[in-house]
Amino acid sequence: SAVISQKPSRDICQRGTSLTIQCQVDSQVTMMFWYRQQPGQSLTLIATANQGSEATYESGFVIDKFPISRPNLTFSTLTVSNMSPEDSSIYLCSVGVDGTGELFFGEGSRLTVL
C-alpha cells in the first residue's frame, strides 16, 4: 500500500485566485493521478502526473487551468487557477502501486470558491 498526504485538507478561496494542492507519498511510485469530485458526483480524472515531463490531461481539462508539477517520484502539485465557484470540489491525489493495478487515494482537498 501507500500513504498519501495532501495539503491543504480544505480551503475557502476568493473568485479569481489560484490555489496549489500538494501531494506527498511515502514511497516512490510511477503512476500518480489527480481527480476531481464535484458536489454529489463521482470522481473524474483530471490528469496523469508524469515525472520529468508534462502531465497528460483528460478531455475537458487544460494545463492553463490545472497546471501540474511532478518533480520526483514521491511528490506532485496541482494548481487550480483563476478559480470560480464552479471549481468548488474535492480534489484527490491517487497513486498506482506497481504490478497490482490497485489505486490508493489521499484524503482529498476540499475547495470552496466564493
Add this chain to the structure above:
Amino acid sequence: KQEVTQIPAALSVPEGENLVLNCSFTDSAIYNLQWFRQDPGKGLTSLLLIQSSQREQTSGRLNASLDKSSGRSTLYIAASQPGDSATYLCAVQTGANNLFFGTGTRLTVIP
C-alpha cells in the same frame, strides 16, 4: 465509453444485517475492479481489488465478486455495523490510466 452504474443509490439497514451492493459496467474488457469506501468529505479507502481473472476477493466481513462476462460485481457486507456507514464506490480499470467510477451507494447502518 465505459459506464459504471451502482444500485441502489442509497440504502439503510439495521445493525447486524447482511447486505449486498451492486455494480454493473458496460464494457467487459477490464483489467480489474476495485471497491472503495468514502466517508463524508474525505478521500477514498481501498477495500478490495479483483483482477479480471479472479472471481472474488475477501477481506474480513467484506466479500466482492466479479462476473466479467455479465458486467457485474457485488460487494457483500456481513453483520453490518454503524461504522460501516459511508458511500461505497466501485471503479473499473480498462487501461493504465483509465479508471471509471460509479456514482456510489450511500449506506446507513442504523444502531
